[in-house]
Amino acid sequence: MQTFGAYLVALLATSAELASGLPQRVGTDKSRGGQTISVPVKRNAVSKKHPAVALAKVYSKYGKEMPTRLKTIVRNHRAGVGMASTKRSTTEGSVSAVPEQYDTEYLADIQIGTPPQTLPMDFDTGSSDLWVFSSETTSSDVSGQAIYTPGESSTASKMDGSSWKISYGDGSSSSGSVYTDLVTIGNLSVSSQAVETATDVSSEFTADSAMSGLVGLAFSSINTVSPKAQNTFFDNAMPKLSQPVFTADLKHDAEGSYNFGYIDSSAYTGDMFYVDLFNSSADYSGFWSFQSTGYAVGDGSTSSSSSSGTGSTGTGTGTGTGTSSGSGSAPTGGFGGDGGFGSGGSGSSGPGSDGGFGDLGDLLDTLQEDSEGDSGSVWAGWFSKLVRKDRAQDRAQGRPATRSAPSTRQHAPVTAASASKRAVTLTSASITGIADTGTTLLMLPDEVVSAYYQQVSGAEDSEQEGGYVFSCDATLPDFTFAVGDGQITIPGEYINWAPVDTANQTCYGGLQSDADIGISIFGDIALKAAFVVFDGGSKRLGWAAKATS
Numbered sequence: 001m002q003t004f005g006a007y008l009v010a011l012l013a014t015s016a017e018l019a020s021g022l023p024q025r026v027g028t029d030k031s032r033g034g035q036t037i038s039v040p041v042k043r044n045a046v047s048k049k050h051p052a053v054a055l056a057k058v059y060s061k062y063g064k065e066m067p068t069r070l071k072t073i074v075r076n077h078r079a080g081v082g083m084a085s086t087k088r089s090t091t092e093g094s095v096s097a098v099p100e101q102y103d104t105e106y107l108a109d110i111q112i113g114t115p116p117q118t119l120p121m122d123f124d125t126g127s128s129d130l131w132v133f134s135s136e137t138t139s140s141d142v143s144g145q146a147i148y149t150p151g152e153s154s155t156a157s158k159m160d161g162s163s164w165k166i167s168y169g170d171g172s173s174s175s176g177s178v179y180t181d182l183v184t185i186g187n188l189s190v191s192s193q194a195v196e197t198a199t200d201v202s203s204e205f206t207a208d209s210a211m212s213g214l215v216g217l218a219f220s221s222i223n224t225v226s227p228k229a230q231n232t233f234f235d236n237a238m239p240k241l242s243q244p245v246f247t248a249d250l251k252h253d254a255e256g257s258y259n260f261g262y263i264d265s266s267a268y269t270g271d272m273f274y275v276d277l278f279n280s281s282a283d284y285s286g287f288w289s290f291q292s293t294g295y296a297v298g299d300g301s302t303s304s305s306s307s308s309g310t311g312s313t314g315t316g317t318g319t320g321t322g323t324s325s326g327s328g329s330a331p332t333g334g335f336g337g338d339g340g341f342g343s344g345g346s347g348s349s350g351p352g353s354d355g356g357f358g359d360l361g362d363l364l365d366t367l368q369e370d371s372e373g374d375s376g377s378v379w380a381g382w383f384s385k386l387v388r389k390d391r392a393q394d395r396a397q398g399r400p401a402t403r404s405a406p407s408t409r410q411h412a413p414v415t416a417a418s419a420s421k422r423a424v425t426l427t428s429a430s431i432t433g434i435a436d437t438g439t440t441l442l443m444l445p446d447e448v449v450s451a452y453y454q455q456v457s458g459a460e461d462s463e464q465e466g467g468y469v470f471s472c473d474a475t476l477p478d479f480t481f482a483v484g485d486g487q488i489t490i491p492g493e494y495i496n497w498a499p500v501d502t503a504n505q506t507c508y509g510g511l512q513s514d515a516d517i518g519i520s521i522f523g524d525i526a527l528k529a530a531f532v533v534f535d536g537g538s539k540r541l542g543w544a545a546k547a548t549s
Contacts, residue, residue, distance in 0.1 A: 033242070034242035034261055037186035039258040051465075051500055055467055057439070058441060058517065061439065062169065063169050064517045064518070069466055073464075109121070110183060110185050111184040113153025113182060114154045115152075116184060117152070119212035120210060124217060124218075124436070124437060125287075125437045126287065127214060127438060128217075128223040130194065130233055131198055131213050132147070133205075135148070135150070135151065136199050138200055141203075145211065146212045148212070158177065159180060162178040163225070165226075172204070176198040178197070194230035222286035245534060246260045247259045247531065247532060248531075248534070249546070263533055267531045267547055272533065273483045273484040273485055273544065274540050274543075276540050277290060284519075288435040291431065292483060293426075293429070295480060296481075424489070432520060433519070433521055442479075443513070446513040449511055457470075470496075471505065472496070472499055474496065477492050481526070486543065490525065494528065531546050531547075
């Protein structure tokens with residue numbers, strides 16, 4: 001039988017080969033010679049909406065009927081609120097994007113036509129239509145919005161016979177004609193982009209004087225243009241980009257950005273955790289949807305970053321400094337993540353963190369199961385084989401080499417490793433949701449939301465306010481959810497979202513129940529807690545912890 005020392009040499013040699021071949025971070029990749037743009041985000045306290053209106057918007061957007069109590073609240077609010085207009089300045093070479101009051105939505109200026117007409121738009125990963133207030137919009141539906149006038153653009157061309165219509169859960173709709181024109185975001189231009197000009201607009205949008213329309217960034221398959229669906233701006237722009245990706249770096253009460261064509265490695269810390277899109281249900285087809293395997297309220301417990309092995313000939317301990325966790329029994333000593341090895345006989349390892357080789361701990365566990373107790377040489381052979389196979393699959397599918405190492409497990413264990421040494425103990429749950437930059441709130445299953453607010457003193461599901469409320473001076477716990485092999489933590493202060501009264505005594509929760517919708521939505525409350533990659537090439541989402549400023 002091969003000695004442990006010989007096995008260790010083989011293992012380290014294979015690990016070194018892996019480390020040299022897979023970069024730990026992802027930066028700007030210009031290997032395709034394409035374009036990259038950054039779209040800065042700025043805050044603007046223009047909108048004066050009741051928080052329940054943001055909840056009502058989710059129902060309308062996804063075509064779900066609002067509960068009676070919510071309809072009443074929204075109707076009363078809109079009856080008593082006037083309209084306000086706003087002016088914006090533009091900066092050459094950048095696009096100013098603006099979160100309205102309490103981060104209700106994020107807006108970015110785009111240019112349409114020749115000469116360019118500038119419109120502040122909502123970049124929306126939860127829809128696939130680029131539609132605008134226009135010179136064709138019924139005058140009573142316009143309330144201070146900047147509008148697009150096709151007749152003033154030399155590059156505009158009407159698509160005769162084409163139309164669009166989006167119906168909402170409250171019975172209203174937005175609809176109109178379709179043109180093609182030059183659309184520019186930053187320095188990235190798409191000619192003959194379908195621009196859907198509104199003739200009729202839902203009162204929900206009329207009430208928002210700061211926004212002139214939506215730039216849909218979901219998949220073209222759910223575009224509403226008839227008789228033939230049209231490509232989104234992103235789908236048309238992808239061939240021009242250095243990488244077929246865009247990223248969202250939305251922030252809480254601060255500037256952030258959308259980037260197209262590259263992944264800014266300085267914007268996040270730790271590992272990027274990728275998850276494939278979930279498309280096995282019609283409710284999620286065409287969206288940036290994924291499955292989360294667990295959640296936690298508050299800090300939870302801490303996983304150790306060391307491991308030990310004990311046996312008849314001695315003990316061994318080891319520590320790691322990376323981010324992947326591993327657990328299980330090793331036949332010749334304890335393994336924790338990949339940083340430490342027990343030097344004694346057989347022993348059981350605890351979860352730990354690695355020295356930069358990603359999911360090696362998980363991989364070793366799987367190799368042990370496959371080898372069924374065979375010698376270390378069998379492990380080393382299988383390890384090398386799996387590494388080569390994983391690399392080949394990445395190359396065949398055109399994936400950038402962004403992962404630290406191959407993982408043979410589809411989902412994280414209940415105590416998945418986060419971007420730091422600390423890992424929150426998660427409650428196992430299957431949550432399928434949509435990453436939606438055009439939705440303000442985080443909408444999750446009722447049992448998850450109830451578990452959260454049970455930890456908030458005085459919180460209640462208010463009939464009067466249409467959702468969970470609590471004292472504005474309450475200290476809210478963090479909320480953590482699993483993403484692939486990682487975790488994303490939303491600070492409690494983000495969930496303490498907005499006051500419902502002028503005295504700022506009662507506040508509305510940024511986390512609400514999806515019970516009446518049937519679809520979980522990871523809106524801006526969740527997205528601004530992470531750096532998120534929308535990978536159009538590999539059809540997957542990447543999540544990482546934000547870089548500390």
